[in-house]
Amino acid sequence: MPNAVTFVLSEAEFVEGVMITKRWTARRWLLVAVFPTLIYLAIGLYMAQSADLRPVGFGIIAFVPVLWTFGFFAQLYLLPYRARRMFKLRKHLSTEVSWDADGFRVTTERGSGIAPWSEVPKWREGTGVILLSLTPPLYINVPKRAFQDRGLADFIDCLEQRVSTEAASG
Numbered sequence: 001m002p003n004a005v006t007f008v009l010s011e012a013e014f015v016e017g018v019m020i021t022k023r024w025t026a027r028r029w030l031l032v033a034v035f036p037t038l039i040y041l042a043i044g045l046y047m048a049q050s051a052d053l054r055p056v057g058f059g060i061i062a063f064v065p066v067l068w069t070f071g072f073f074a075q076l077y078l079l080p081y082r083a084r085r086m087f088k089l090r091k092h093l094s095t096e097v098s099w100d101a102d103g104f105r106v107t108t109e110r111g112s113g114i115a116p117w118s119e120v121p122k123w124r125e126g127t128g129v130i131l132l133s134l135t136p137p138l139y140i141n142v143p144k145r146a147f148q149d150r151g152l153a154d155f156i157d158c159l160e161q162r163v164s165t166e167a168a169s170g
Helices: 011-021 026-048 054-089 151-162 165-169
Strands: 003-007 095-099 103-108 111-116 122-125 129-135 138-143
Touching: 003 138, 003 151, 011 054, 011 129, 011 138, 026 054, 129 151
Parallel strands: none
Antiparallel strands: 003 095, 095 103, 103 111, 122 129, 129 138
């Protein structure tokens, strides 16, 4: 395979990759955050209208910001903390990723694997990394710093031609 990059992931690149895989889509925001919030607020307002249930209704209404605060805390602090812990538990070997028109190959000191582009359902780009997703929990994290000159643009062009373009933005 003519195009290749070799790298060892840094902690910052690993954390960025984890954060990209955990990034919420608009659909997930609606299903997990917005709709339940509206339901809790509606139930709280309904209960607050009754004199007997007013304290419970106001308690439910006050609980919604607590849930949102916990969600933001988890996204900003807990997730990166867990990613850094995972990074420290793993051995990060020198990795080579090579690609051509048919697919890409990942090679480390322990072995190698080949994946045709048809088996890559999506890819995502961050500020310092590109993720090639093979399945939802399995992805290849390729740091942008590993590319020389035009290599990054060529790799992204290859991804845009062979992998779903809608996935790159999501």
